[in-house]
Amino acid sequence: MLFGREAEMDLLTRFVAGECGADGVLVLTGEPGVGKTALLHAAIEVAGWHGVRVLRAGALEFEADTQFGALNQLLQPAIDCVDALAEPHREAMRVVMGSAAGPVPGQLLAGAATLALLRTCAGDAALLLVVDDVQWLDLSSAMALIYALRRLSDTNIRLLTAVRTDSGDAFTRSGFRVHDVRPLDDRTAEELLRSAFPALPTGVRGRLRADARGNPLALLELPVALEIEGGRARLPEMLPLTRRLQQVFADRLRYLPAGTRRMLLFAVLAGAEDAVVLGARLATPDGRDELAPAERAGIVRTDPRTGRLEFRHPLLRSAVVELSTGAERRNAHRLLADIFADAPSRRAWHLGQAAAGPDEELAGLLESVSRRMLHAGDSVRATATMLRAAELSPAESDRVRRTARAAYLGSLLTGEVSDTARLLRTAPESATGGRSLAVALAAAYQLLNTEGDIATASRMLLAALRNDADSGGGDPEIVSEALHSLLYIGFYSGRDDMWPEIRAALDRVLPEPSDTLALLAGPFVDPVHTGAKVLTELDAALDDLRFTSDPVRIVRVATAAAYLDRIGRVREPLQRVIDDGHDGGAVARALEALLLLGNDDFFSGAWDHLIEVTDEGLRLCDELDYPVTAGSGKLLRGLVAAARGDDATVERLGEQLLMWAAPRNLLTLAHYSSHIRCLYALGNSAFTDAFRHAATVNPPGVFLPHRPHALWLVLDLTEAAVRSGRAEAAREHADAAKAAGLEDLSPRLAMITSAAQALAHPAESRIAFERALAVPGTERWVFDRARIELLYGEQLRRDRATAAARDHLSTAATIFAELGAVPWLRRAQSELRAAGEPGAPGATALTPREQAVAELAAAGRTNKQIGEELFLSARTVSTHLQHVFHKLGITRRGALRDSLATRSGGPGPNIE
Incomplete structure (x- = not known):
């Protein structure tokens, strides 16, 4: 199976079948290994399907100087046709094919004989000639074939060749059709x-x-x-090459002078082929002369605009390193360290690579370099540099501490959480007895993320923090990371009894926490009791993410915004983290970034995109062994399933979350399960069940500390309480939401709080509902807003304001239909029928106006565009679409075209 070669296969199929007009020659060009030979094999297979005879040859480098060597190989299967040729051509071909002695024919005679043989061999049938590796084709064979093919345009004989890009071969220079085979995307x-x-x-x-x-x-x-x-x-800095790759890449370097190979090694180890470094090296005697052979061989080129040295392919860099000796590499690193005398980080890195034995001064420098790399977003090298620092540490305690730090960074950044135990096993037992905070941090991170063992992880960290403080305090960065882990432990535990010790550790160990610690300790784990000052700081931190490449910081600040509806402001930085993970960088942070985008997608109604990003996020969680983090992805998928009425998925995910959380006492994951089931019950009007699930997360009338998930269930709990006959509980909770100042936390929460007030206080419901729908910017929160439109429409219908009720109910129904929220759509449709919707229930014929709206919507027009074309308001268009969905029995805009086609009995309406 050829991946990504649909265009090439289409071209080759048409070429073999003779459907490419007068083009009798097709030259496939491309870099070594790009798949040209595979395409030739595919073309031969296609020829077999079409009954086309094939003659093939593969040029060989060691035969490049053999006259007619490739032509001999190509035409050997047609040797039986030689006797049918005229005498001059017959004798010439016998010499070319080695079946007779005699003088080698001249180029003109050889070409004419080849032409005659091909005509005779083909007869009236199709014939395909296939020649691979034309860059090694001997010139005499090439000229004979070109002579013949230029005179075969009136026949069904075709030639397919493959050649390396820029090889300067005769076929490419002769003006034949060329197709460049590009690398895969x-x-x-x-x-x-x-x-x-x-x-x-x-x-x-x-x-x-x-x-x-x-x-x-x-x-x-x-x-x-x-x-x-x-x-x-295990990924080294330079990937090793197999024998086949060495033949493609490394062998091209073997013929270069030793000085040129040393020059290329110097450039590779300099990193990014820096123009300044290259200039410094070229300024040495013979520097330019050393580089010239590599430039002539097409291995490198110097960009005239930037001065950077560019390798033709990244794997040539691996080949350069692979062909060098350890001594050559250390010597190059020493030279680079001298050149980078004014750049301490880069100098330390190169000194570290050049070192042959333990060196504490150098190990300390590399530890500092690792931290700078981390904050610059270079996750892989940050971890590798810390490991190198550990290797160079003379003292056992320092070696253990740095090894543990590398293990933690690997878990935190690149997702190598399973390597933590392996790395810690390399440390002496005397140094891992619980006194090292770095060791405790690495081990606790693994316990939290792979086992969900919050009890052991918290005890380990708290004890290590106390020991660290008693000994006069240690590395502030490791202390900060330990406190970050404690905050996540407290969050996932959902238990009040864990927080006094965690808060005490925060106050005792780090009186002035970092901004991410403060944000996670406030807006994330306890948003209800967070002051306005911290919200201002959160907004500023979110804005600053535009200017940072640190994936850890981006994800932590975005996480702090999760319960306050601000993730939409940082989608671009989160996408950068995801892209970095796709390129093999901070994969563990990328999976969290994916789930954070899914969080925003749920509330903004981008549910199809949510499914896409959570698919990838959950796959990564499974692949990297992050089952606790997977809980967030299962929550989001469960909420979409609940809103869409997918009871099987609701049951499966709800049960998975609960069964995994229960033995580990992870109440937050249990709350996720309750939230999914609450939303499902609400959509199906099972209000008593909904109340029970919502109250499990947070009891009515109070917002408990460290229960941030209660913010996602304010409206759910209030509605479930009202509908299940718990009016007092509904009033208590709605009033508690208002008293807690939820309206000040985000526009969505302001809308939700007003809607809860409307439900709990019927006498003031119209004012409160209007206030809820008037909150600026809440159109973005489409599902919540549709729910409020539904609730308001229900209230208006009960108040006998049927015209206004239909307006709100139609808006809600249209949104639910577009989201695929079937249970909620049924609720809205039921209310519309009760409100006397014209033509409902049972009238299935579309009115002319509804037909026009439906056809334009099926063509991809937005409600606004349809309104402009038909001179209607966008709201009226929404109402018409709701009627259309109801009559056609569909719930999604994307189903309109097929449904309209089915009703018309034809291929569909004639729409653009």
Whole structure:
């Protein structure tokens, strides 16, 4: 199966079948390994399907100087036709094909003989000639074939060749049709890797895609050379090459002078082929002369605009390193360290690579470099640099601390949480007895994320923090990370009894916490009791994410905004984190970024996109062994399933969350399960069940500390209480929401709080509902707003204001239909019928106006565009669409075209 080659296969099929007009020659060009040979094999297979005879040859480098060597190979199967040729041509071909002795024919005679033989061999049938690796084709064979093919335009004989890009071959220069076979795009490369190596982790796939740069051979060969340990691939800075890749890439370097190879190694190790560094090296004696052979061989080129040295393919960089010795690499790093004397971080990195033994001063420098790399967003190198610092540490305690720090960074950033235990096992037992905060942090992170063992993780961290404080305090960055982990432990626990110790640790160990610690400790874990000052700080931190590349900071600040409806402001930074994860960077942060986008998607009604991002997020959680984080993805998928009436998915996800949470005492995951079931019950008018589930998360009339999820159930609990005959509980909860100042936290919460007031206080309901719908910017929260339109319409119908009721109910029904929220659509339709909707129930014929609206909507027009075309308001268009959905028995706008086609008995309306 050829991935991503649909265009090439279409071209080859038409070429083999003779459907490409007068083009009798097709030259496939492309870089080595791009798949040209595979396409030739596919074309031969297509020829077999069409009954086309095939003659093929593959040029060989060591035969490039053999006269007529490739022509001999190509025409050998047609040797039986030689006797039918005229004498001059017969004798010439016998010499060319080695069946007779004699002088080698001249180029003109050889070409004419080849022409005659091909005509005789083909007869009236089709004949396909296939020649691979034309860059090594001997010139005499090439000229004979070109002579013949220029005179075969009136026949059914065709030639298909493959050649490396820029090889300067005779066929490309002769003006024949050329098709450039491009590398695979990222999506197709991912599909190929998944198909061939389904067990490869996401981060590894991202790194392979980046280095292979769409080259299919590299994508298929690079994983073979990786070191696999414990089911995970270990990625060195330069990927190793298999023998096949060495033939493609490394062999091109072997013929370069030794000085040129040293020059290329220097450029590779400099990183990003820096123009300044290159200039410094070229300024040395013979520097320019050393580079010239590589430029002439097409291995590198210097960009005239930037001065940067660019390799033709990233794997040439791996080949340069692979062909070097350890001594050569250390020497290059020492030279680079001297050049970077004024850049302490880069100097330290190169000194670290050049070091041959323990060196505490250098280890300390590398530890600092690792931290800077982390904040710059270079996740992979930050972890690798910390490991190198550990290797160079003379003292056992420092080696253990840095190893543990590397293990934690690997878990936090690249998702290598399973490596934590392996790395910690390399540390001496005397240093891992609980006194090292770095060790405790790494171990606790693994326990929290893979096992959900919050009890052990919290005890380990609290004890280590106390020891650290008693000994005079340790590394502030490790202390801060330990406190971040404690906050997540407290959040997932959902238990009040854990928070006094966590708060005490925050106050005792870090009197002035970092901004992310303060934001997570406030807006995230306890948003109801957060002051306005912290909200201002949160907004400022969100704005600042535009200017940072640190994936940890981006995800933490966005997480702090999760319960306050602000994730929509930072979708672009979150997408950057996801893109970095796709490229093999901070994969663990990417999975959280995906779920945060899904969070925003649920409230904004982008449910199809939610399914897409949570699919990827949940797959990553499973792949990286992050079951606790997966709870957020299951919540979001469960909420969409509940709103759409997918009872099987609701039951499955709700049960999964509950069964995983119960033995581990993870109340937050149990609350997720209750939320899913509450929403499902509300949509199906099972209000007593809905109240029971909502009250499990947070009792009515109070907002408990450290129960942030209660903010997502304010309207749910109030509605369930009212509809189940618990009017007092509804009033208590609506009033508590207002007293807690939820209206000040976000526009969505202001809308929800007013709607809860309207439900709980019927005498003031119209004013409160109007106030809820008038909150600026709440059109973005489409599902919540549709629910409020439904509730308001129900109240208006009971107040006998039927015309106004139909207006709100129609708006709600249209939104529910577009979301696919079937149970809610049924509720709205039922209310519309009770409100005397014209033509309902049972009238299925579309009015002329409804037909016009339906056809324009099926063509992809928005409500506003339809209104402008038909001179209607957008709200009237929504009402007409609701009627159309009801009459056609559909719930989605995307189903209009097929439904209209079915009713008309034809292929569908004639719409653009």
